[in-house]
Each structure stands twice: as structure tokens, then as C-alpha cells.
Amino acid sequence: MEPIIDGVVLAGGQSSRMGKDKAQLSLPSGMRLIERAVLLLQTVVTGRLWISRPWNYATPGDDDLLDIEPFEGPLSGIERAMTSSHADFLAVMAVDLPNLPTDFYKRLQPYLSPQVEAVLPQSARHRQPLAGFWSTQLVSDLIGFRQMGGRKVDSFLNRHTVKWVPVPDVWLSNVNTPSEWKSWLDHQERD
Numbered sequence: 001m002e003p004i005i006d007g008v009v010l011a012g013g014q015s016s017r018m019g020k021d022k023a024q025l026s027l028p029s030g031m032r033l034i035e036r037a038v039l040l041l042q043t044v045v046t047g048r049l050w051i052s053r054p055w056n057y058a059t060p061g062d063d064d065l066l067d068i069e070p071f072e073g074p075l076s077g078i079e080r081a082m083t084s085s086h087a088d089f090l091a092v093m094a095v096d097l098p099n100l101p102t103d104f105y106k107r108l109q110p111y112l113s114p115q116v117e118a119v120l121p122q123s124a125r126h127r128q129p130l131a132g133f134w135s136t137q138l139v140s141d142l143i144g145f146r147q148m149g150g151r152k153v154d155s156f157l158n159r160h161t162v163k164w165v166p167v168p169d170v171w172l173s174n175v176n177t178p179s180e181w182k183s184w185l186d187h188q189e190r191d
Helices: 033-041 074-084 104-111 136-147 153-157 178-190
Strands: 005-010 049-053 064-066 089-094 118-122 131-135 162-166
Touching: 005 033, 005 074, 033 049, 033 089, 033 104, 049 074, 064 074, 074 089, 074 136, 074 153, 104 118, 104 131, 104 162, 131 136, 136 153
Parallel strands: 005 049, 005 089, 049 064, 118 162
Antiparallel strands: 089 131, 118 131
């Protein structure tokens, strides 16, 4: 039986280094980063798809999950989605990853199994824990980890069985500052 997959776009950060909401940045196609993230997740989500928003988001929609506490980091958004989910896995995507191919989640999906608690990408240079699949069975441990003051994603994942799937380094590039965004846009124009 195929696992049920819910999805969450992590768009609840302060975007302080960018100086404005990263989720609203427009790609050369005119699509915003938030719209692209939703599009990618829709390729595998068979249940609910949410957008994790800041705790003080002004006009939440039906599919928005607001952070319970301000500025608690990505684990807060993942926990919020897991506690709302009835699926087997949660497809997670940070909004600031513009290089993931549209079939990214389809490529990771074959690695899902009951023996694996997360399926995440890694390149030769780094790992990206905020783009991939997290088992919703992690919710109890995640709640306890956060209640004990845990905030680091890597520290949490080190406690669990993760399948790291090799991917090209360029896929995992994220944009956090205006100069990174400009460089990314300039590179798109050259290609």
C-alpha cells in the first residue's frame, strides 16, 4: 500500500537577511517562490498541503498553519504540520530553494519505507534537511525535543534513521540575502 503523504512549505521565517519576505520573491517566469514550492509538493502530496506561516501572519488562508510561538525556527513549522497530519509522511520544503527540479520529490519517493524516518538530499558539499520526507511517527520525539529547548534540525535528525540521497550540489543552493538572490537571477539569465 502506498503511504499517505501530506506536505508543508516552510515559509515562517523572518527573512531578516533578505530584508523582505523570501516567499514573495518572483522568479523570471513570474511565479513566486511560494507558488513554486507548492507546485513541487503537489507532485507527491496525496493528503493535505499546508504553508507554515509566521506567527503574526496578517491574513491566513485555509491551508496556512501559523507558528504557535514567534521565531522558533523550522522545527516549529514541521511540528505544527505533523500535529495536524494524519498521513504516514510529511513532504517538507523550505521556500528558499529555487533550484530543486520539479520532479525532485518524485525522485526521493522510492526511498520511503517503514524502516526510514526521513528521506533527505545531500550533495558532495552539504545536506539539506528541509527538503524531503519526514515520517510523521517522529512527532512525539520532536515535541519532546523542542520542549527540552532543542532547535537545531541536525541535532534532532541525528537521533533518527535518515536515508541521505545523493543529488547535484546546485539543487541545494538556497537564497538568503539580496546578493545571493541577485546572483541566482543573473545566473538564470545566462543559462
